[in-house]
Amino acid sequence: MERRESEITEQEWINKIYTGGAAAYKDFVKAYYEHVYRTAYAVLHHHQDAEDVTQEVFVQIYRALPEYRNQGLKTWITRITVNRAIDMRRKLARQKVTVAQDEQWIEEHAQQADSTTLSTEQAIMLQERKVFIQEELDRMPEHYKDVIHSFYIDEKSYEEIASELQLEKKSVESRLYRARLWLKRHWRREDFE
Template identity: 50%
Template sequence: MVRSILEGGPAAYEPFVLEYGPYIYRTVFAVLRTPQDAEDVTQEVLLQIYRSLPAYRNEGLKTWMTRIAVNKAIDYKRYKARRPDMDAGDEAAQEESAAYRHGLLPTTEEQVLEREKRDRMRLRIAELPETYKEVVVAYYIEDKSYEQIAGETGLERKSVESRLYRARSWMKKHWQKEDFE
């Protein structure tokens, strides 16, 4: 898709905008929390992506776009926070921004990237053989103990351990570490 946009020019960018525009809007909205600001910044992000495509290195398109979107949204939020005509909502945004700077809260970019990682993980878990899915989700996603899983599934604790061991072996054989970075 990137190559066709680079070769086709602005007209070839429309399918990209239709496909990824809503995702970029949701990402920007998660930072700004106002529809009008999110729409404005989304337009800026789409322009920035188009201008930056020649420098794109074919390494995780969605992650690359997300970084651009989050950074633009944060820049806009900072710009708005510096304006003298702040209202109560802007003061709350400044307090939240200070908490991010001091490492008390994860940044929006970190949250978005973590959400993407979890989504990729869910898709990959769906590929697991049926006998492993339930215990893998319970142990790794829901953070349940062997005993809790055994109680909920009716399996013996040793069976839970065994299934998790086999599931890990299956994952090592069929998946690559890069799939989750």
Template identity: 50%
Template sequence: MLDGGPAAFEPFVQEYGPHIYRTVFAVLRSRQDAEDVMQEALLQIYRSLPNYRHNGLKTWLTRIAVNKAIDYKRYKSRRPEQAADFGQREQAAGMETEAGAPPPEEELLEKEQRSRIRERLKELPGNYREVLTAYYIDEKSYEQIAGETGLEAKSVESRLYRARKWMRRHFRKEDFE
């Protein structure tokens, strides 16, 4: 696609479109908005290809998609009447369950991703695994982790930093998708 022109764009969309959609959906939590923003992100990517530095294509694509989604979310927050109207239309269309939960297929995708992440976490050294799980999975603060592990909060912060560094050296982002 980088030098294939418009004809190479369709296979590119087929290969990376689902990843971009999942990325955008994770930020927006709305199918319709995610589809719209995905289209805009794909156009932005296509227009930005001459500036691509051939360094981490999927990371570059993800960054553009996330930025587009964040921009859209900011836009929606500035126009709350449209956001409220959209929520009513989505519920009327049956896009959410009674309790306002995401559709079952989205829950299944998230569950599968969490399972893959947990499997990969087992490969981490024990001291890193403990703080990463507590911080990212259990969503605990540095202070809570320090209290449970007997470490100082600064030590928890250091371990998280080293764990992230270890993961960057040993894992690829694609391993978690």
């Protein structure tokens, strides 16, 4: 009769992973996935971020396994997870600050664009920039494009967007936040200066 994964000792896990390779590691991930996810979620309070950290943790554990020194497998896994989740929380906090700065930059440039004292050269440059931005927006995933356009172009509130897209207000906030992160990852700021 085969023992359940939770009954395998830590040394047996280590031996099983070393001798069984990827297949054995897959069993290990299955056995500890819920623990790692719950630990990450306790720090981050966000499903997708906790999922991301969980994936990263198992990659880190696999790489760090040769350095493991029998200090309590579950404790070691928990420490790695908590550290990775805290790193993610700090990274997200920095991104929020950067996104806020970018929003301020966009607002300032939009106010300049509204000015009626634009020269012909400025008007042409503004038009070229609008075309460029529209082309870049067209590259965005559809579900991000909808909220970005509704919020920034149509200037609709979260409630209006939620009603229009038949979503919860929290979902609109989440999509808008993730859309901004997508923009940060795929756009270079110098393209818009």
